[in-house]
Amino acid sequence: MNQWRDKLQNFMSGRYGSDELTRFLTAVVLICLVLSFFFLGGILSVIAVAVLIYDYYRIFSRNLQARRNENAWYLDKKYKVQAFFRSGKGRAVGNWCRQVGRNIRSAFQTIKLNLKYGKEYHIYTCPNPECRAKIRVPKGKGHIEITCPKCHEKFVRNS
Ligand SMILES: [Zn+2]
Numbered sequence: 001m002n003q004w005r006d007k008l009q010n011f012m013s014g015r016y017g018s019d020e021l022t023r024f025l026t027a028v029v030l031i032c033l034v035l036s037f038f039f040l041g042g043i044l045s046v047i048a049v050a051v052l053i054y055d056y057y058r059i060f061s062r063n064l065q066a067r068r069n070e071n072a073w074y075l076d077k078k079y080k081v082q083a084f085f086r087s088g089k090g091r092a093v094g095n096w097c098r099q100v101g102r103n104i105r106s107a108f109q110t111i112k113l114n115l116k117y118g119k120e121y122h123i124y125t126c127p128n129p130e131c132r133a134k135i136r137v138p139k140g141k142g143h144i145e146i147t148c149p150k151c152h153e154k155f156v157r158n159s
Contacts, residue, residue, distance in 0.1 A: 015060050016067040021074040025055040099129075106132050128153040 029048045036044035061067050084090040113123045126133040131151040141159040
């Protein structure tokens, strides 16, 4: 075992090894491979292999200064991205994504409930954007005021 370790140490001496960029590239490879099972299999596996080759090229490289510069470039971009997401604008983008996600989930819920109860009930969504509870109202009751059972918001609908 020690012999192998010595050999490896010998082989690695004077070579760059791994850094933060290595870890990031390895994560990119893994994500591409996992995603390639679901879609764009060909393209994503080509990207994964290309990134992997570059990743190992950097680890075994003897041009330490060039690799350090690449890592510094990566860290600079990473900090900028992190700073963006901590800033007001970044938080706005995050909130917008969450809101879109909630609307999509809400629309799917309405479709599901309509399939289940659509014959006898109207499915209404509470207009309060923080609540969006689904409310079942029997059909044919005419103009009615509905009170959301979750947040107690009142709204008027034709049933
Ligand atoms: Zn509500």
